[in-house]
Amino acid sequence: MATFNFELGELPPEAEKVRGEIREFLDRTLGGQSATKRALSWGGFDRDFSRKLGEAGFIGMTWPKKYGGHERSALERYVVLEETLAAGAPTSAHWVADRQSGPLLLRFGTEEQRQRFLPRITKGELAFAIGMSEPDSGSDLASIRTRAERVEGGYRVNGTKIWTSNAHISDYAIALFRTKVVPDKKHEGLSQFLVDLKSEGIGIRPIIDLAGGRHFNEVHFQNVFVPDDMLVGKDGDGWKQVTTELALERSGPERYLSSVRLIIELIREVGTEPGERAAVVIGRLAAHMATLRQMSLSVAGMLQAGQNPNLEAAVVKDVGTSFEQEIPEVVHALLGIEPRLASGSEFERVFGYLVEHAPSFSLRGGTREVLRGIIARGLGLR
Amino acid sequence: MSDTRTLLADTCARLFTDQVTPALIESAEKGAWPGALWQMLEENGLTLPQIPESHGGAGGAWGDAHVVLAACGRFAVPLPVAETMIGAWLLSESGLDVPLGPLTVAPVRPADRLSLTKAGAGWVLDGVAGRVPWGAAAGHVVVAADSDDGPMIALVARGSAKVEPDVNLALEPRDTLGWSDARVLTAALVGSGLPAHALSSAGALARSAQMAGGLEFLLSQSVKYVTERVQFGRPLASFQAIQHQLALLAGHTAAAGIAAQKGFAAMDAGDAGFEIACAKIRTGEAAGLGAGIAHQCHGAIGFTYEHSLHFVTRRLWSWRAEFGAEAHWAAALGREVTARGADALWPYLTSR
Numbered sequence: 001m002a003t004f005n006f007e008l009g010e011l012p013p014e015a016e017k018v019r020g021e022i023r024e025f026l027d028r029t030l031g032g033q034s035a036t037k038r039a040l041s042w043g044g045f046d047r048d049f050s051r052k053l054g055e056a057g058f059i060g061m062t063w064p065k066k067y068g069g070h071e072r073s074a075l076e077r078y079v080v081l082e083e084t085l086a087a088g089a090p091t092s093a094h095w096v097a098d099r100q101s102g103p104l105l106l107r108f109g110t111e112e113q114r115q116r117f118l119p120r121i122t123k124g125e126l127a128f129a130i131g132m133s134e135p136d137s138g139s140d141l142a143s144i145r146t147r148a149e150r151v152e153g154g155y156r157v158n159g160t161k162i163w164t165s166n167a168h169i170s171d172y173a174i175a176l177f178r179t180k181v182v183p184d185k186k187h188e189g190l191s192q193f194l195v196d197l198k199s200e201g202i203g204i205r206p207i208i209d210l211a212g213g214r215h216f217n218e219v220h221f222q223n224v225f226v227p228d229d230m231l232v233g234k235d236g237d238g239w240k241q242v243t244t245e246l247a248l249e250r251s252g253p254e255r256y257l258s259s260v261r262l263i264i265e266l267i268r269e270v271g272t273e274p275g276e277r278a279a280v281v282i283g284r285l286a287a288h289m290a291t292l293r294q295m296s297l298s299v300a301g302m303l304q305a306g307q308n309p310n311l312e313a314a315v316v317k318d319v320g321t322s323f324e325q326e327i328p329e330v331v332h333a334l335l336g337i338e339p340r341l342a343s344g345s346e347f348e349r350v351f352g353y354l355v356e357h358a359p360s361f362s363l364r365g366g367t368r369e370v371l372r373g374i375i376a377r378g379l380g381l382r
Numbered sequence: 383m384s385d386t387r388t389l390l391a392d393t394c395a396r397l398f399t400d401q402v403t404p405a406l407i408e409s410a411e412k413g414a415w416p417g418a419l420w421q422m423l424e425e426n427g428l429t430l431p432q433i434p435e436s437h438g439g440a441g442g443a444w445g446d447a448h449v450v451l452a453a454c455g456r457f458a459v460p461l462p463v464a465e466t467m468i469g470a471w472l473l474s475e476s477g478l479d480v481p482l483g484p485l486t487v488a489p490v491r492p493a494d495r496l497s498l499t500k501a502g503a504g505w506v507l508d509g510v511a512g513r514v515p516w517g518a519a520a521g522h523v524v525v526a527a528d529s530d531d532g533p534m535i536a537l538v539a540r541g542s543a544k545v546e547p548d549v550n551l552a553l554e555p556r557d558t559l560g561w562s563d564a565r566v567l568t569a570a571l572v573g574s575g576l577p578a579h580a581l582s583s584a585g586a587l588a589r590s591a592q593m594a595g596g597l598e599f600l601l602s603q604s605v606k607y608v609t610e611r612v613q614f615g616r617p618l619a620s621f622q623a624i625q626h627q628l629a630l631l632a633g634h635t636a637a638a639g640i641a642a643q644k645g646f647a648a649m650d651a652g653d654a655g656f657e658i659a660c661a662k663i664r665t666g667e668a669a670g671l672g673a674g675i676a677h678q679c680h681g682a683i684g685f686t687y688e689h690s691l692h693f694v695t696r697r698l699w700s701w702r703a704e705f706g707a708e709a710h711w712a713a714a715l716g717r718e719v720t721a722r723g724a725d726a727l728w729p730y731l732t733s734r
Contacts, residue, residue, distance in 0.1 A: 006640045008644060086728040263727065267727060268724035276713055281716065287660040290656070290731055291641040293732075294640045295640055318630075371629075375632055376629050381605065381609070
């Protein structure tokens, strides 16, 4: 049996120094922000905030200076991530680019692509969307059908992407297309592209979520021309590259902190001298949260050490999303209050928001079932 | 893990694989004292890993104790290893000599109180302590007791108490010891280096490591079983329903493992109140869920006495309740967290 390796990760002094800096920045920038706004967590999209964060040097922190980065350690970046999440900062306008699109370009992109995109990402000026899922390809990502056919000077793209968060307000997407159909080998013939979302032939249709929110889209490609210099990495290497990207998408602290605002507001609600039952509930949540933080830090330590903690990241995401998903249920069981949308107290609205959004936590970035399949493979069961 | 701890883990695994057989555990369940195994543990320096050499220990840290205790949990070692480590720690930190041989500690239940009274040049002990692990079998009992001078640590010899034998679910001895005017061997005020509630905190920490180790056993044993067992013409491991259950068990095992590890690291850093509470809460919850999954994956054979799965699951069901169950620690932690206030939660968590 392959074993999971969770060693305690320790944050070096420079990372704790960054904690002071980012806290000061967040206090200054978000002071007075309501709990309901903070509850949006990394779902909040605010270009102005992202630009300020970029100006302060908190985007692209680990990237080389020549691309606008700051050559800080992965652990310093980790502290910034967990602090922005804990504060409920609206990070969505730079989150994807900072977490996966930028690192993907650093790893597989051309020098020209790096110089063109990375500095603007670090300034918080470029928002990226992720073009992976399709109407018939969700968890079974390798079955995608959107075609990118070779034409003079580039590719012509036809097909549809779906669940493309923020495509309507982003600048670019990194999308996975099929450049070659290899019979019976669905993992072959896939390639990744940088797509300018303003390109001719792209139609973006909103998909309203169950809470009435608009972040999802269906993105149609009709004879969209993508020039050669927008191919990322090698033609045909898309699957290998995308799994690297997914590992980045799954390994961060956002996979256990999505409901942190509800825990904080629950503590405010029960007061400083709660009854026995509330104390037990809150103590248990604190223990789970502290433990998940240690697991998440452990993965961050492995990333910093240049290891490839794909399995451990899948474990943290599975345990973490179950935890963040459970919190509204725990609050319901403890207090039995009604979740509210617009009326009601700030606490009731934070509760309402998380009740409605919790189902997405174990869907986005790889479903619970996909992750458990990855873990089972790690255990040698498949 | 450091090289010396890897070596320590290897030593434990080798020794326990050879010695802690189902036959040995079964005979311990019938009341036999596995003296030869104890001897080997002592000879290998596994009983006092974190005690200074000046007090007869191996001179290591709580991180070393963690390695040994996790292995004890994984192999269901039927000996008071945790209790000996804790008893020796209470003694040495209070400036008292550590006797040779197995120790136990009392009281282990929050409601039980013992008292020491000055009698001539020494002290006498009174009171009743229930559920004392190996209360009758251990050579000495290290007690935490109140006195007119303040809280004290004292050492009493086997035979000083009236014993009512009992056992836990795993048939490990959990005896009631009653002392009446019993002369103690040595006594001292609780050492200033000891944290508040040192005995129960260290007990909870030790059980956390044992449970985390037990969960590791459940995971590897379950993976092994479903890989070998064939039904409907294919190994159980090929069924997605089984795969996902074991993935869930892996998650609980990993969480329990790091929660316990963090508790021991904090103990070595000198302030572990928060981390011990987290460890006991998280490992205790994982123990119940993990035992359920392991049994489900093993089917009927795992429910038999002949199969050895229960040596660990019965321990997990008892250990999670010992030295304070999850609810006990969660109430204390919840009161602490709420007293600090909502906006202090995150800063507090990140300061630990």
